[in-house]
Amino acid sequence: MDGRPPSDSRSELVLWIGLPESNSAGNAHGGVIMKLCDEVAGIAAIRHSGTRVVTVGFDRMTFQRPVLVGELVTVRATVNAAWRSSMEVGVRVEKETLRTREIEHTSTAYITMVALDDDGRPAPVPPILPETDEDLRRAREAQVRRDNRLAEREQLADGR
Numbered sequence: 001m002d003g004r005p006p007s008d009s010r011s012e013l014v015l016w017i018g019l020p021e022s023n024s025a026g027n028a029h030g031g032v033i034m035k036l037c038d039e040v041a042g043i044a045a046i047r048h049s050g051t052r053v054v055t056v057g058f059d060r061m062t063f064q065r066p067v068l069v070g071e072l073v074t075v076r077a078t079v080n081a082a083w084r085s086s087m088e089v090g091v092r093v094e095k096e097t098l099r100t101r102e103i104e105h106t107s108t109a110y111i112t113m114v115a116l117d118d119d120g121r122p123a124p125v126p127p128i129l130p131e132t133d134e135d136l137r138r139a140r141e142a143q144v145r146r147d148n149r150l151a152e153r154e155q156l157a158d159g160r
């Protein structure tokens, strides 16, 4: 199977935060931002794999700054690494205060997506072909996170 560079999977979604997305204090619900991250990660993973995909894991995600009603949220996703059937997708969340055009980074998420075949079984995905030093760094760090995730899963299973 031919490899694909991370740039092939680059995907973006934009949401203008309104009242339905917010709580009574005017802050966007964290779940709204997480859903947007999940969607953009799914698009990136489908672009990389050419199959349907499911979310298998969502790494600890923090919200470093509040997103407020009236602000524009942009989420950008790229496949960082691909293994047999799973891919790690990195998502960067930014908000824009439209009147001042100030842009701030609010969150980063790492989401693991699994490619599925037509019968719903995990299916092989193309390898990732890093093109830049940044791509290489992301792939290297993704491998560390995968090793930690799988080690944690094994350790928890052993303890039951």
Ligand SMILES: CC(C)(COP(=O)(O)OP(=O)(O)OC[C@H]1O[C@@H](n2cnc3c(N)ncnc32)[C@H](O)[C@@H]1OP(=O)(O)O)[C@@H](O)C(=O)NCCC(=O)NCCS
Pocket (backbone or CB within 6 Å): 053, 054, 055, 056, 057, 082, 083, 084, 085, 086, 087, 112, 114, 120, 121, 122, 149, 150, 153
């Ligand atoms: C994703 C799913 C098909 C994997 O099934 P499974 O029986 O664990 O299959 P496998 O053991 O072959 O694992 C498939 C891949 O997922 C990876 N994986 C499984 N659990 C994982 C976890 N907790 N964290 C990271 N990767 C994980 C495996 O390492 C493997 O990757 P690889 O093929 O690249 O090595 C199954 O767990 C599932 O259907 N989950 C529900 C998905 C879903 O409904 N998501 C929400 C809606 S989209």
